[in-house]
Amino acid sequence: MANKSTNAIVKQIFSSYLEKRGHRKTPERFSILEEIYSIRGHFDVETLFLYMKDKNYRVSRATLYNTIELLLDCNLVKRHQFGKSVAQFEKSYMCGQHDHLIDTETGKVVEFCDPRIHEIIETACEMHGFNFSYHSLYIYGKFEDDVSSGQESDDQGS
Amino acid sequence: MANKSTNAIVKQIFSSYLEKRGHRKTPERFSILEEIYSIRGHFDVETLFLYMKDKNYRVSRATLYNTIELLLDCNLVKRHQFGKSVAQFEKSYMCGQHDHLIDTETGKVVEFCDPRIHEIIETACEMHGFNFSYHSLYIYGKFEDDVSSGQESDDQGS
DNA sequence: ATTCTTGCAAACCATTTGCACAAGG
């Protein structure tokens, strides 16, 4: 895992973004970025809030929402809305494009990747004069071997 | 548009579903089903509420939510969560499987269909021992020819 | 008759907003 260099690059991207937009480079923003990039899978704002509070950061929920908005804008974070519940987020730099299998009973989420999705996207965009920005494909259903009845699980190929 | 027969079939499906689950066949439930199936594209609960109030139905928001839950359960309605805003719904019987192009600036939504999506789904399900139930593919971006800067637009082939 | 549904209004709760203080530029 090349986490050290990834973190440096990600901070650089965020820094450039803030500069370009005339936003200030506050320590809170970089702390939040760092903590988000230390999280393995998906997370929601409340979880992140408690996680950071536990680490003795003093960030408010408002700042989390605000900063995540910025991170979404510069594509360092992706937002998901599995099921009907709260918004889920995940880091998105160097994580490989992937989609999600969602167990409608347990809530378990597994990632997968299939490059053929791009052919579909290209065709649809051509047919409708659409400039693609990003996509999300969610497949809902049920896992057969529900051994690990856990909440969540990642499956990214390195 | 074979709306007349479609409506009859849809009511039959709902009726059977209610019976099987031991739910009562109230006039409100069938009114809501009928009104939903008379709506062209996507809608949110508030819009449906006002729409029905306008037609002098006396249904509460609570009943709308409750009934939509039942309709989701028997697959007569599909839920979407475009962007970050409120839940959107659409009728799903005999509307053909389709996916969505979403303009991130105007909110315009256009539907498209590409059967190749099923190959991707099949592969992913096989690889992860997953029983597919339904999917949603959202492609976000921007339309090139934004002549109709409207809110929403449908594109279903007959 | 009994139990499920409904309508209404209050409760919920994730997210947003207002404000005074703090701090980046």
Place this chain on the structure above:
DNA sequence: CCTTGTGCAAATGGTTTGCAAGAAT
């Protein structure tokens, strides 16, 4: 210094829930 960002707490608003009256079975 000036303006933006932050923490806190209150406000917001879509959705859910509690309850008494009404209707399906």
